[in-house]
Amino acid sequence: MDVRLRGDGPIDPFLGAASLFETELDLDLPVEVRVREDPEERTWAGHYDDRHVLNISRKAATSAMARELALHEFAHMARYEEEHPSHVQSTEEALFLALSGRSVERRKLSHCYQIANHMKDIYADDITLTVGPSGKLVTFFESQLAAAVADRPREHHHPDSRLLTGATDPDITVVNAAFALAMCERHDLVGRSHRLYDLAHAAADDAPAVDLGAFKRLFRSLAADPSASEYRKQLVDAARLYAVDAGGTSDGPAAAD
Template sequence: MDVQVRGGGPERPFLGAASLFGTEYDLQRPVQVEVRDDPDERTRVGHTDDRHRLIISRQAATSAMARELALHEFAHMYRHERSHPSHVQSTDEVLFLALAGRSVERRKVTHCYQIANHVKDIYADDLWLDLAPGEKLVRFFESTLAIAVSDRPAERQPTWTRRTPASDPDITAVNAAFALAQAERHDLIDRDHRLYDLAHAAAEDAPDVSLNTFKHRFLSLEPDPDDSGFRKALVDLTREYVLEERRAAD
């Protein structure tokens, strides 16, 4: 693997990740890593015909998760090069197929894009979690879920509205299901792990979202789906999220 680091950031986590990733997988195109000072843009990946481009914040590049973040992004690049359905399927097309003719809240549509990104992450993590320990990923899930769960009103009232997708209880419950699915998919946690308690708390705040249903859907994603099978799985996930609240109300 050809990896070049620019922007005055540390090279070690990226070169170390490349060396580890290269023991099992090889990227056909070189990788250009750009370390930037913007702390709000943790990582972003772009692809051209002649290279992959990873933009990462200096804060992320110097964090304890730097190597794992690099492995994760290299895995996305690998999936993209191999035209894995999860990385070439248009999310806009899926939303059209799943929601045509339906009126959907803007926040729900935004959440559907986040769910599609979760699916991409599952297929990326399927690669690198076979190469490196997943303890840091579990701690990351635990930390982010704890923050999201704590960011809720003292009393649940039907008139209360979240201002950002990240703190919305519905997508927080789906995020919890994703975290549990990843942890179980790769045997990263025991049944008494705190992540289960946090996920249960998230589910309590979102009674119209089934934590177990979404966990099962994430867990049951086939490792090597064909284009049609993957499209159907993502359409089903989208409909499950958008329409579940209506079914609960009925």
């Protein structure tokens, strides 16, 4: 695996992640790591004809989670190279199918993209958790969900595309909690007495219109190797579960407000 650091930053976490990744998989294209100064940028992967790009904030690159974050992004790159439906399906197309003819709050529409990203993350972490340790991920889920439940913000904020955050609104916090529980149950990471369950139910109490159990079941039961049409249907179902079943729409000419 060819990993190259562009600019100034630590290389060891990325080489360590590559070594772990190579125990099970490899990438056809080289990976260019770009360390960015904005701490809000977190991590995300870009895909090009001749390379993948791992974008990461300096704060994240120097954190205790740096290796695990890099491993997660390498897994996204592998899913992209194999053309897994979760990574090639157009989110816009699925949302059009799910919400056509309905008027949806801009906030809810933004959250539907977050849900689609969670579904991508599940397939990436199906790889991540076969090659790397799970302890840091569980601890991170717990700390971030605890912060989100304690925060209970008065105004809405856009959620991060990869990580659970505090200062998310109560509706998407329930979905984030369902995602964390689904990942833990999908890979048997924690017992049912773990604090994550108490935190998730506290989040659900703050947003009773969002069905914690339904989202957990949806995320947990995603098939390992769905067809394109099967995955599109699951993405459509997820969007409707959040934006329609939770009371987030009314009849109207467009899927945006």
